[in-house]
Amino acid sequence: VLVAVGHSATNQGQFYRSTNGGVTWTLAYSATSFSYVTHAFWSMTSVSGTTVIAVGDNGTNGVVYRSTDGGVNWSLVYTAAAASTLRSVIATSTTTIVAVGYNTATGYGVVHRSTDAGATWTLDYTDTVVSRLVSVVAVSSTILIATGTNASGQGIVYRSTDTGVAWTLVYTAKVYLPVTITLTSICAISSTVVVAVGQDTVTLTGVVYRSTDGGVTWAGVVNAAVLTFNSVAKLAPSALIAAGSSKSAGQGVVYLSTDSGVTWTLAYTVPSTKTPPNMQATVLQSVTVVNS
Numbered sequence: 001v002l003v004a005v006g007h008s009a010t011n012q013g014q015f016y017r018s019t020n021g022g023v024t025w026t027l028a029y030s031a032t033s034f035s036y037v038t039h040a041f042w043s044m045t046s047v048s049g050t051t052v053i054a055v056g057d058n059g060t061n062g063v064v065y066r067s068t069d070g071g072v073n074w075s076l077v078y079t080a081a082a083a084s085t086l087r088s089v090i091a092t093s094t095t096t097i098v099a100v101g102y103n104t105a106t107g108y109g110v111v112h113r114s115t116d117a118g119a120t121w122t123l124d125y126t127d128t129v130v131s132r133l134v135s136v137v138a139v140s141s142t143i144l145i146a147t148g149t150n151a152s153g154q155g156i157v158y159r160s161t162d163t164g165v166a167w168t169l170v171y172t173a174k175v176y177l178p179v180t181i182t183l184t185s186i187c188a189i190s191s192t193v194v195v196a197v198g199q200d201t202v203t204l205t206g207v208v209y210r211s212t213d214g215g216v217t218w219a220g221v222v223n224a225a226v227l228t229f230n231s232v233a234k235l236a237p238s239a240l241i242a243a244g245s246s247k248s249a250g251q252g253v254v255y256l257s258t259d260s261g262v263t264w265t266l267a268y269t270v271p272s273t274k275t276p277p278n279m280q281a282t283v284l285q286s287v288t289v290v291n292s
Contacts (some may be wrong), residue, residue, distance in 0.1 A: 003028070003071035004052045005041035013039030013056060017071045030072045039063065043088040053118045054215040055099045062086035062101050062110075066118045078121040086109060092141055098147050098164035100133035109148055113164050131156055131169070137186045139194060143217040147183035147196050155181035155198055155207075158183055159215045171218040173209065181207055181220070185231045187240065195261040197229035197242050198200040204228070206244055209265060210261050223264060226253065241255035241267070 002018040004025070017028040041056035050163070052073070054065045062080035080086065086101035097114045099121075106164060109131035114126045128149035137145050144160040146167070155173035160166060173181035183198040194211045196218075206226030211218045223229075229244040240257040252270035257263060 001070050003044065003052055003057075003067075005044045013041045013065075015041075015054070015065075015067075015071060015074060028071055035135065041065070042086070043099075045089045045091045045097065047091045047117050048094050051112075053089055053091070053097055053099075055089045055101070057085035057101075062099075062112070064089075064099065064112070064114075064118065064121055077119060078112070078114075080110070080112060080121075080123065086112065088136045088146075090136050090140045090144070091139050092144070092163055098136060098144060100136045100139075100148075102132040102134075102148070107132050107151065109146075109158070109167075109261070111146075111160075111164050111167065115165070115265075118146045127168055131158065134184060135160055135186045135196075137188045137194065139188045139214050140191050143191075143214055145188070145194055145196075145211075146184055147186045147198075149182050153182065153201055155183035155196075155209070157183070157196065157209075157215065157218060170216055171209075173218075173220060175209075181209075183207075183209065185229070187232045187234050188190055189234055189238070189240065189260050191258050195232055195240060199228035199242075205247065208232075208242070208261055208264065223255070225266070226255070229255075 002022050004016045015029040016025045018025045019026035039058050041054050044054040046052050050070050052067045052071050062084040064078035065074045083105040084103050084172050086099045089099040091097045097118050099112045102109050109127040111125035112121050114121045131148050133146045133148040135147045142163050144164050146158045148156050150156050157171040158167045159170045183196045186196040188194050192214050194215045196209045200207050206223045206229040209218050209220040216249045227245045227247040229242050232242045235241045238260045240261050242255045246253045254268040255264045256267040
């Protein structure tokens with residue numbers, strides 16, 4: 001069973017479900033069937049074989065939806081304070097779930113947690129500086145890494161060693177201006193190796209950052225052929241897959257690494273069906289692994 005979340009052109013939150021490995025999909029739920037409030041869903045995590053959590057916002061407040069039947073039916077279980085959005089969520093166990101986002105007015109990063117499999121939620125952390133958190137990953141049952149962007153547009157990495165209660169800024173990408181880095185997705189390969197991807201927003205070039213000590217220190221590399229990397233996922237013990245768009249024609253691209261993110265090769269480019277190629281620009285926003 002696969003579940004995908006997102007929103008329509010009118011920002012109506014939607015859940016799609018597949019029961020045949022992604023061959024066919026059906027609309028399982030639309031947020032408009034719950035209310036007339038606009039919803040957008042940004043991330044989802046599986047807590048158990050039947051419980052799934054999705055996070056997003058209703059245009060004003062961050063929201064959490066929960067399903068206990070494998071994504072067939074959904075209910076709104078939590079609405080965060082006004083001027084907030086929740087952008088990423090991860091389950092660290094069958095009971096503990098962590099969602100990150102930011103205050104849309106101040107840009108301060110926020111972390112919301114649940115310790116009862118998503119039934120109830122609390123705001124456990126609010127940053128005191130701009131740190132728009134957009135992605136979170138569990139390196140272990142207690143260590144979490146979150147990425148985002150500060151007020152200067154620089155990519156930032158936060159780390160927690162207590163399952164998301166307290167957080168420490170451990171890295172700021174390219175602290176010398178005018179080069180700025182946005183880190184949009186993060187993936188843990190092991191308890192020590194973590195990879196984050198994104199874009200150099202000045203040169204418009206895809207970037208990959210790696211940590212080999214559980215997210216304590218980081219180093220980055222640039223891929224000149226890529227416009228941006230939007231998502232990264234673990235494929236095998238040392239293999240990664242990243243999705244984004246090319247720099248030349250804006251076509252969707254998939255890159256593969258077989259050495260834990262040290263080097264990358266182009267594995268696939270979305271075919272262009274029109275001339276010139278940029279008339280058929282495609283951006284790949286997210287990638288996940290169904291099986292290896």
